[in-house]
Amino acid sequence: xxxxxxxxxxxxxxxxxxxxxxxxxxxxxxxxxxxxxxxxxxxxxxxxxxxxxxxxxxxxxxxxxxxxxxxxxxxxxxxxxxxxxxxxxxxxxxxxxxxxxxxxxxxxxxxxxxxxxxxxxxxxxxxxxxx
Amino acid sequence: xxxxxxxxxxxxxxxxxxxxxxxxxxxxxxxxxxxxxxxxxxxxxxxxxxxxxxxxxxxxxxxxxxxxxxxxxxxxxxxxxxxxxxxxxxxxxxxxxxxxxxxxxxxxxxxxxxxxxxxxxxxxxxxxxxxxxxxxxxxxxxxxxxxxxxxxxxxxxxxxxxxxxxxxxxxxxxxxxxxxxxxxxxxxxxxxxxxxxxxxxxxxxxxxxxxxxxxxxxxxxxxxxxxxxxxxxxxxxxxxxxxxxxxxxxxxxxxxxxxxxxxxxxxxxxxxxxxxxxxxxxxxxxxxxxxxxxxxxxxxxxxxxxxxxxxxxxxxxxxxxxxxxxxxxxxxxxxxxxxxxxxxxxxxxxxxxxxxxxxxxxxxxxxxxxxxxxxxxxxxxxxxxxxxxxxxxxxxxxxxxxx
Numbered sequence: 001x002x003x004x005x006x007x008x009x010x011x012x013x014x015x016x017x018x019x020x021x022x023x024x025x026x027x028x029x030x031x032x033x034x035x036x037x038x039x040x041x042x043x044x045x046x047x048x049x050x051x052x053x054x055x056x057x058x059x060x061x062x063x064x065x066x067x068x069x070x071x072x073x074x075x076x077x078x079x080x081x082x083x084x085x086x087x088x089x090x091x092x093x094x095x096x097x098x099x100x101x102x103x104x105x106x107x108x109x110x111x112x113x114x115x116x117x118x119x120x121x122x123x124x125x126x127x128x129x130x131x
Numbered sequence: 132x133x134x135x136x137x138x139x140x141x142x143x144x145x146x147x148x149x150x151x152x153x154x155x156x157x158x159x160x161x162x163x164x165x166x167x168x169x170x171x172x173x174x175x176x177x178x179x180x181x182x183x184x185x186x187x188x189x190x191x192x193x194x195x196x197x198x199x200x201x202x203x204x205x206x207x208x209x210x211x212x213x214x215x216x217x218x219x220x221x222x223x224x225x226x227x228x229x230x231x232x233x234x235x236x237x238x239x240x241x242x243x244x245x246x247x248x249x250x251x252x253x254x255x256x257x258x259x260x261x262x263x264x265x266x267x268x269x270x271x272x273x274x275x276x277x278x279x280x281x282x283x284x285x286x287x288x289x290x291x292x293x294x295x296x297x298x299x300x301x302x303x304x305x306x307x308x309x310x311x312x313x314x315x316x317x318x319x320x321x322x323x324x325x326x327x328x329x330x331x332x333x334x335x336x337x338x339x340x341x342x343x344x345x346x347x348x349x350x351x352x353x354x355x356x357x358x359x360x361x362x363x364x365x366x367x368x369x370x371x372x373x374x375x376x377x378x379x380x381x382x383x384x385x386x387x388x389x390x391x392x393x394x395x396x397x398x399x400x401x402x403x404x405x406x407x408x409x410x411x412x413x414x415x416x417x418x419x420x421x422x423x424x425x426x427x428x429x430x431x432x433x434x435x436x437x438x439x440x441x442x443x444x445x446x447x448x449x450x451x452x453x454x455x456x457x458x459x460x461x462x463x464x465x466x467x468x469x470x471x472x473x474x475x476x477x478x479x480x481x482x483x484x485x486x487x488x489x490x491x492x493x494x495x496x497x498x499x500x501x502x503x504x505x506x507x508x509x510x511x512x513x514x515x516x517x518x519x520x521x522x523x524x525x526x527x528x529x530x531x532x533x534x
Contacts, residue, residue, distance in 0.1 A: 020505075020508070020512060023533055024530050027525060031377070054514075054516040054521075
């Protein structure tokens with residue numbers, strides 16, 4: 001089963017201070033945590049892909065008539081902007097939730113868990129084989 | 132045992148493809164047939180052993196594939212065609228290195244988009260499989276297969292012939308080859324976190340192809356310049372990231388970890404090329420890289436000479452990215468104010484580019500204006516599309532924040 005674990009900039013309890021105001025050691029600890037988690041998932045054969053997304057976001061909407069409307073999205077200081085994702089291929093939904101829980105406990109400023117909400121979405125598949 | 136076979140196959144790939152195209156005159160099908168022959172060899176040789184004439188084996192296998200293909204095409208069209216039965220005419224006796232050169236020119240043709248040219252060059256000249264190329268560019272294999280197939284169709288549609296360009300075209304076509312090789316190298320060198328393994332292979336492949344180009348165009352100083360630039364840049368790779376893949380800037384790198392053999396080779400190459408006369412942009416970039424590599428520690432760097440070379444390069448190319456580097460050199464020689472002044476006109480040419488913000492941040496920090504430096508580091512961190520770069524720039528802003 002494949003799951004997409006979506007990480008938003010939306011702050012949890014531990015991440016209302018932007019990262020560029022943490023101490024360099026805290027930033028290092030946070031990045032180390034993410035890399036270690038990716039490596040663990042890779043070693044377990046569960047990692048499909050993990051990517052960070054560049055800012056800012058641009059929103060494109062068809063205007064219903066002819067030309068698309070292009071809006072520059074919010075910068076990462078604001079909420080609800082996708083910052084990155086992991087795709088994992090796991091045995092069960094429980095395992096996907098377990099991984100998301102780990103990610104949400106990533107260390108933030110002063111090593112306090114950021115408690116960032118991680119959105120867990122199962123990837124839809126083709127219909128199963130008719131027998 | 133598998134590694135030498137793979138090396139052998141990749142070395143033979145362009146020679147075999149050249150021979151098959153010469154027989155059938157159809158680049159598109161020849162490219163497919165050679166790819167299949169290479170895959171067959173990769174399957175059989177490790178088990179059965181390498182045949183005595185590996186090149187002949189590959190040509191024969193590819194020719195058989197093509198003949199089969201022609202036959203089945205003919206059958207499908209229910210047309211009696213002698214073409215399928217016809218024995219291929221004997222290949223003209225042309226030295227192999229000409230074929231490699233012709234292939235390089237063809238695959239890097241300016242009519243192709245850079246992405247197509249890169250993919251086709253890696254497959255037809257580099258002998259990589261579609262799967263390997265897809266892996267290196269982190270896209271699914273069918274996507275890469277389509278990219279390659281469209282590139283070949285474009286070549287066919289443009290009616291490009293399998294031959295060397297005429298003398299009037301030659302210089303422009305060489306430039307186009309160099310640009311493609313440079314892009315492959317860059318793709319590998321500016322790797323993203325966690326993916327550096329594949330990407331390192333890509334810069335290694337670019338170096339191999341540049342060596343090949345230098346072998347078939349030994350008298351072209353820009354080809355030598357590009358190869359030197361790659362070697363002198365790649366020499367610093369071991370010191371450029373820490374064990375976690377995070378960036379270490381040039382001034383803070385442990386220079387004992389630089390690859391002395393590559394630096395030696397690159398320096399010899401660039402000195403030989405420059406001595407030959409016409410100086411081009413790759414030679415200048417290589418010469419600048421050689422000056423950096425020559426400094427035992429950052430403070431030994433010959434900045435006045437680097438500044439002079441960036442000046443030449445800026446006049447030659449008019450490229451604002453060159454001016455950006457020139458501004459750093461100017462700051463090192465004449466102080467940060469001189470560098471910042473040089474950056475002022477770039478807002479128009481590089482609007483919103485993260486590197487402009489990053490260089491400004493660095494120069495404001497040199498000037499002691501910590502608040503402005505911090506703001507520019509933040510802007511740069513928000514704008515970069517490279518994760519290690521974002522981490523580095525965020526950490527710089529954080530470092531100034533807690534001072």
